[in-house]
Amino acid sequence: MHDPLLTLGFGIVTASILALSAVAFTLEYAVTNVANVSHGEILTVGAYAAYLVHRQTGSAIAAAVAAALAGGLVGLAMYASLIGPFIRFGATPTIVFIATLGMSFVIQNTLVIIFGAANVAYTLDPGAPHQLGPFLVTSLDEEIVGSAIAITLVLYLIISRSKFGKALRAVSQNRELARVTGINATRVAAATFFLAGLIAGYAGFVLAAFVGSFTPYFGFGFFLITLTAAVAGGLGRAVGTMAGAVIVGIILEVVPALPVPFIGGYVSASYNLAIAFAILTLVILLRPRGLFTNARRTVFE
Amino acid sequence: MTAYLVSITTEGAIFGIMALGLNVIWGWSGDFDLAYYGYIAVGAYMTLVLTIGPATPPAQYILGLQLPFPLAVVIAAVTAMAVSLVVGSIALRHLRGIYFSIVTLGAVYVMYVIAGQFVPLFDGYNGLSGLFDPMGDVLGLDYESYQYFFLGVSVVMFVLVFLFMWRVSRSRFGMALRTLREDERAAAAFGRDIYRLKLKGYILGAGLAGLAGGLFAAYLSAFNPSAWSPVEVIVLYSAVLVGGRGNIVGVVLGVLIMGVVVQESTRFLPQVPILGELNTLHPQVLLALRGAIIGLVLVLFLRFRPQGLLPERRYVDPPLPAIEAAPRTQSA
Amino acid sequence: MSQAAASPALEVRGLTKHFGGVYAVESCSFEAPAGQVTGLIGPNGAGKSTAIDLVSGFKLPDRGKVLFKGREIQGLSPHHISRLGLIRTFQAPREWPGLTVLENVVMAKWDASREGFFRGLIGDGRAKRDQSAAEMAKAREIIDEFGLGTLRNERAGNLSGGQKRLVEFARIRIAEPELVILDEPMGGVNPVLGERMAMAIEAFIATGTSVIVVEHNLPFIERVTQHVIVMAQGAVIAEGPFASLRSNPVVVDAYLGEMIRR
Numbered sequence: 001m002h003d004p005l006l007t008l009g010f011g012i013v014t015a016s017i018l019a020l021s022a023v024a025f026t027l028e029y030a031v032t033n034v035a036n037v038s039h040g041e042i043l044t045v046g047a048y049a050a051y052l053v054h055r056q057t058g059s060a061i062a063a064a065v066a067a068a069l070a071g072g073l074v075g076l077a078m079y080a081s082l083i084g085p086f087i088r089f090g091a092t093p094t095i096v097f098i099a100t101l102g103m104s105f106v107i108q109n110t111l112v113i114i115f116g117a118a119n120v121a122y123t124l125d126p127g128a129p130h131q132l133g134p135f136l137v138t139s140l141d142e143e144i145v146g147s148a149i150a151i152t153l154v155l156y157l158i159i160s161r162s163k164f165g166k167a168l169r170a171v172s173q174n175r176e177l178a179r180v181t182g183i184n185a186t187r188v189a190a191a192t193f194f195l196a197g198l199i200a201g202y203a204g205f206v207l208a209a210f211v212g213s214f215t216p217y218f219g220f221g222f223f224l225i226t227l228t229a230a231v232a233g234g235l236g237r238a239v240g241t242m243a244g245a246v247i248v249g250i251i252l253e254v255v256p257a258l259p260v261p262f263i264g265g266y267v268s269a270s271y272n273l274a275i276a277f278a279i280l281t282l283v284i285l286l287r288p289r290g291l292f293t294n295a296r297r298t299v300f301e
Numbered sequence: 302m303t304a305y306l307v308s309i310t311t312e313g314a315i316f317g318i319m320a321l322g323l324n325v326i327w328g329w330s331g332d333f334d335l336a337y338y339g340y341i342a343v344g345a346y347m348t349l350v351l352t353i354g355p356a357t358p359p360a361q362y363i364l365g366l367q368l369p370f371p372l373a374v375v376i377a378a379v380t381a382m383a384v385s386l387v388v389g390s391i392a393l394r395h396l397r398g399i400y401f402s403i404v405t406l407g408a409v410y411v412m413y414v415i416a417g418q419f420v421p422l423f424d425g426y427n428g429l430s431g432l433f434d435p436m437g438d439v440l441g442l443d444y445e446s447y448q449y450f451f452l453g454v455s456v457v458m459f460v461l462v463f464l465f466m467w468r469v470s471r472s473r474f475g476m477a478l479r480t481l482r483e484d485e486r487a488a489a490a491f492g493r494d495i496y497r498l499k500l501k502g503y504i505l506g507a508g509l510a511g512l513a514g515g516l517f518a519a520y521l522s523a524f525n526p527s528a529w530s531p532v533e534v535i536v537l538y539s540a541v542l543v544g545g546r547g548n549i550v551g552v553v554l555g556v557l558i559m560g561v562v563v564q565e566s567t568r569f570l571p572q573v574p575i576l577g578e579l580n581t582l583h584p585q586v587l588l589a590l591r592g593a594i595i596g597l598v599l600v601l602f603l604r605f606r607p608q609g610l611l612p613e614r615r616y617v618d619p620p621l622p623a624i625e626a627a628p629r630t631q632s633a
Numbered sequence: 634m635s636q637a638a639a640s641p642a643l644e645v646r647g648l649t650k651h652f653g654g655v656y657a658v659e660s661c662s663f664e665a666p667a668g669q670v671t672g673l674i675g676p677n678g679a680g681k682s683t684a685i686d687l688v689s690g691f692k693l694p695d696r697g698k699v700l701f702k703g704r705e706i707q708g709l710s711p712h713h714i715s716r717l718g719l720i721r722t723f724q725a726p727r728e729w730p731g732l733t734v735l736e737n738v739v740m741a742k743w744d745a746s747r748e749g750f751f752r753g754l755i756g757d758g759r760a761k762r763d764q765s766a767a768e769m770a771k772a773r774e775i776i777d778e779f780g781l782g783t784l785r786n787e788r789a790g791n792l793s794g795g796q797k798r799l800v801e802f803a804r805i806r807i808a809e810p811e812l813v814i815l816d817e818p819m820g821g822v823n824p825v826l827g828e829r830m831a832m833a834i835e836a837f838i839a840t841g842t843s844v845i846v847v848e849h850n851l852p853f854i855e856r857v858t859q860h861v862i863v864m865a866q867g868a869v870i871a872e873g874p875f876a877s878l879r880s881n882p883v884v885v886d887a888y889l890g891e892m893i894r895r
Contacts (some may be wrong), residue, residue, distance in 0.1 A: 035399050065424055081633045086604065094333050098542075099603045105596035112589035167577040224410065227403065278409030284400050286392065368695035473740070473748045473765075476732075480740055482703060489711040490689070490721055492743030615733045617786050618773070 013141050015249025017210065019242050020203040021222060022229040023129035023155065026194040026241040028075070029230070030172035031192040034083055034096045038104035040223025042078075042197050045113060046071040046204030047214045051122050057160060060124055064205055071201015072194045078103065079193035084186060104220060111216035124209045144206050151199060152242065158195075168192055224273050225252065228280040304448065311452045312559055315461040315516045320540050320552040321466050322509030325540075328546035328613070329475060330502045331482030332397070334406035336388050338413040340381040340507040344514020345524040346416065347377035349429040362424045364523045370435035374515035384412075384506045389503040394496055397485075398405025419528040428525020435519050455516055462509060466549045470618075478502045479547070523608075532592050536563055541598045545609030556609060562598060564592045635883070640703065641813045642667040642843035643719075648697035650689055657683040661697070665812075670834055670844040672854040675864035676888050681847050682724065685816055685866065689721040689862075690714040694793040695858045702811065716743060718811035719863065724820055726797035730790025734781055734800055737789050740849075741804035756876040775803045779833070802833045805842070812843045819850040830855045862889065 021043060028036045049070035054063035083105050086096045129138045159165035167188045170178040175185050208214040208224060225248065233244025252275060319341060326334045351373035355365040365464055369374070373449055388408045392401055416423050428591040436454075437447045469475045477498055518524045536559050546554020570587055602609070640663040645707055648661040658680040664851040665671040672864035673681050686692040688699050690711035699707040706714050729737050747765070776785050781791045784792065789800060798818060805813050817831060827850075835858050839846050848854050854861060855875045863878060879886045 001549070035403070082600065089604070091603070094398055094402065095603055095607055097402060098333065098538075099600050102596045102599040102603065105531065106593045106600070109410075109589040109593035109596065111585050113593070117585045117589070224407075231403070276409045277410055281391070281404050281407050284396065284404055285394075450840045470709065473744065475746050476740055476866050479732065480729050483731050484727050486691070486711075486723065487727040487729060489691075490723070490727075491741050491804065492712050492713055492715040494710070498748075613729075613731065615786070615788065616736055617733070 011250035015246045016145045018249045019165030021226040022241045022245045026198040031189045038101040040219030041107040042200040043072045043204030045074045047208035050205035063189035067205030068202040072197040075193040119213045122134045122208045135281020135295040146251045167204030225276045228276040260262045311455045313551040314455040316556045317459045322506040324552045329478040332607035333402045336409040339409040340510035341514040343381040344377045344511030345518035346379045346423045348373045348515035348518045353431040360424045376518030377515045382508045385507030393499045432522045446536040547612035547613030548611045605618030644700040645700045647848040649695045663862045669859045672861040673847045679864040680867040718754040721814040724817045726788040729785035738766045795826045814845045
C-alpha cells in the first residue's frame with residue numbers, strides 16, 4: 001500500500017461511499033435538527049437485505065434495490081416511531097440523541113437475534129483491474145464511484161428543482177415558518193427520512209460488497225466516520241458534507257499508509273475510527289460550523 | 302445460593318460507586334459524558350498492572366509492579382483523574398450538548414482502541430488477569446471467607462462514597478455545579494468560572510470511576526476489552542437515567558432496578574420455549590435479547606419519564622411562623 | 634442631584650464590534666456616573682445589547698476600552714468581571730429553573746472560600762457554617778422584602794415572568810455589586826410591577842449599587858433615571874437628563890427611523 005496513487009484511489013472509493021452515507025445523515029439532521037445515532041443501522045439493514053436477496057436471486061441489481069428499499073423503510077420507521085414523537089413531545093436535542101443511541105442498540109441486538117453475530121461474507125465479483133488514468137481500478141470501483149455521483153446528481157435535482165425539495169429546504173431552515181406557509185413539516189420530514197434511508201441502505205450494500213463482509217455492528221462503526229464527514233462539512237449543509245466526505249475518506253486511506261512509526265505497517269480497521277475521531281474533535285474545536293465557514297467564538301457567541 | 306447473593310451484592314456496590322460518579326457529571330453538571338466508562342477502564346487496567354507483577358512473555362504490559370492493593374487502587378484513581386483532565390480540558394472548554402457528547406464518544410473510542418490494539422500497553426485484546434483475592438493472603442483468608450471479606454470492602458467503600466456524595470450535594474460546590482446545568486450564562490453573570498467548575502466536577506466523577514474500576518478489576522480478577530462491552534456501558538447509563546439524575550438515592554435505586562432487570566431477564570428468558578431453542582442455535586441470542594430489552598427500557602424512560610423515578614431533591618426551607626402566618630398578597 | 638466629582642461607575646471608550654461586515658457597535662463611548670441610575674435607550678438595532686454584552690464580557694470587542702473601578706476590563710471573562718463587582722441581567726429572565734427561589738438567591742453570591750473543590754468535600758467548619766446560616770437568613774429577608782416569601786420553596790422555573798424578574802432583583806440585592814446593568818427589565822412584565830421595580834432600583838442606589846438600565850419602556854426610563862444615554866447605529870448620539878432628550882431633534886429622528894448620517 002505504498003503507491004500513493006493506489007492509496008488515493010482507494011480513498012476515492014471510500015469517500016464515495018462515505019459521501020452517500022454522510023449526505024443521508026445530513027438530510028436527516030437538516031429536517032429534524034437531530035443527530036440520528038442509529039443512522040449506521042440503516043446501512044446494516046441495507047447490507048442484510050442485499051445479501052438475502054442476492055442469495056435468492058443471484059442478481060446484484062435486485063440486491064441493490066432491496067437494500068435501498070429496506071433502508072428507506074427503516075429510515076421512515078425510525079422517524080415515525082421515535083424521532084418524530086420525541087420532537088413533538090418537546091424533548092431536548094440531547095434527550096433525542098440518547099434515545100437514538102438506545103434505538104441503535106436495540107436494532108443492533110435485534111439483528112443479532114435474527115441473524116446471529118457472526119461475520120457474513122459478501123463478495124461481488126470485482127472484475128479485473130485496469131488502468132484508468134493514473135489509477136488502477138476494478139469495474140466494481142468504477143460502479144461504486146459512478147453510482148455515488150449519479151445518486152448525488154439526482155438528489156441535487158430533487159432538492160433544487162422539485163416541489164418536495166423546496167419544502168425540504170423550507171423545513172430545514174425554519175420549521176415553524178414552513179408550517180405557517182402551509183407545509184406539513186411532519187410529512188416532509190417523514191419523506192426525507194425515507195429518501196435518506198434509500199440512499200443509506202444502498203450505501204450499506206455497497207460498503208458491505210466493497211469490504212467483503214459485515215456483521216450487525218458494522219454500520220455503527222461506519223456511522224462514526226460518517227459523523228466526522230458530516231460535521232467536517234458543516235452539519236446540515238449537503239454540499240459541505242460531500243466535500244467533507246471526500247476529505248475524510250482520503251485522509252483515512254492516506255494516514256495509515258504514511259511512513260510514521262506509530263501508525264506504519266499493518267493497521268487494523270479500528271485505528272481508522274480513532275483517526276476519524278481525532279479529525280472530528282479537531283474540527284469541532286477549531287471550526288465548529290464545518291471546515292468551510294469561518295466561525296470563531298467565545299463560548300457564548 | 303448465598304454465593305450468588307454475595308456476588309451480586311458486591312457487583313451492585315461497585316456499580317453503585319460508578320453510578321454516583323457519573324451522577325456528578327451527568328446529573329449535577331448536566332453533561333452527557335460518554336467517556337466515563339473509559340475512566341472506569343483506566344482504573345481497572347492500572348490497578349492490574351500495579352498488582353499482578355511483571356509480565357511473563359508473550360504477554361506484555363507496562364509497569365508490572367506488585368504494590369499493595371489499596372495503594373494500587375488509589376494510584377489508579379489518580380491516573381483516571383489525570384486522563385479525565387486531558388479529555389475534560391478539551392471537551393469542556395467550548396462544547397456543550399451533543400457536540401460535547403460526540404467528542405467524549407470519540408475520546409472513549411480512542412481509549413478503547415488504544416487499550417485493545419496497542420499491545421505493549423495492556424496486552425491488547427488479551428487484557429490482563431491474575432488479580433486473585435487481593436489482601437486475602439495478608440489476612441489469611443480462605444476462598445469462602447474471602448468472598449465475604451471483599452463484599453464487606455465493596456459495601457464499605459460504597460457507603461463512604463455515598464456519604465461523601467451526600468455531603469457534596471448539599472455543599473455550595475455541589476449547588477454551584479447545578480447552577481451551571483440550569484443556566485450557564487446566569488452562573489457566569491454571578492461569578493462562576495464555568496470551565497473551571499465543570500472541570501472540577503468532571504475530575505471528581507472520574508476519580509470515582511477509577512476507584513470503582515479498581516474494585517471491579519479485583520472482582521473480575523481480570524480486565525480486557527470484552528469487559529468493556531456496550532451492554533455494560535448502557536446498563537450504567539440506563540441506571541442513572543432510570544433512577545433519577547441528580548438524586549444520589551435515585552441513581553442507586555437505578556442500579557438496583559437495572560441490575561434486577563439484567564439478572565432476571567437472563568434467568569427467565571431461556572425458559573421461554575422459542576428462545577430456549579434459539580439459544581442453542583446462536584448462543585449470542587439471549588445476550589442480544591437482554592441488550593435489546595435494556596435499550597428499550599432506556600428509550601421508554603427517555604420518552605415517558607426522562608427525569609427518572611426519583612426527581613432531584615431541592616432544599617426545602619422549613620416553614621417560618623412569621624412568613625407563613627401572614628402571607629403577602631402580591632400581584633405579578 | 635449634584636454630580637459628585639467621583640470617578641464614574643463605568644467608562645466606555647471607542648468600543649467597536651462587528652459581525653461579518655456589519656458594525657453592531659462602532660466607536661461607542663460613554664460614562665455612567667456613580668451612585669446614579671443611568672438609562673441606555675435607542676431604537677431597535679442600535680447596538681445596546683451588544684454594548685452590554687461587550688461590557689460584561691459575554692462578547693469580545695474588536696477595539697475599545699471599558700474601565701470599571703479604574704481598571705480595564707475589556708477582554709476579561711464574564712465571571713471575572715462579575716467578581717469585580719459588575720453584574721448584569723439578560724433580556725429574558727434567567728433564573729435557575731430547577732432550583733428553588735431560596736436556592737436561587739442564596740447561590741447568587743459567589744463565595745470563593747466556600748465553593749472550592751476541597752471545601753465541598755470536607756464540609757464547612759464552624760465559622761463557615763455560621764456564615765452560611767447568616768446568609769440564609771439574609772436571603773429569606775430579601776425574598777420577603779420582594780414579596781416572594783411564600784414562594785421561596787417553589788421551583789423557580791414555575792414562576793411567572795414578573796416573579797422571575799423579582800427573583801433576579803433579589804439575587805442582585807444579595808450579591809451587592811458596585812454596578813448592575815439591567816437589560817430590558819420590563820420586558821414581558823405586567824406594567825403594574827413597574828413601580829415595584831422602580832423602588833427596587835432606588836433601593837439598589839441606596840445600598841451603594843450604581844445602575845444602568847437598558848429599556849424600550851420610556852415612561853419607566855423617565856421614572857427611574859437621572860441620566861440617559863441614547864444610542865443609534867452602534868454609537869452614542871446624545872446624552873443628558875430624560876426631559877432634555879425628548880425635544881432633541883437628533884434623538885427624535887433616530888426613533889422615527891430615519892437614518893442619521895454621522
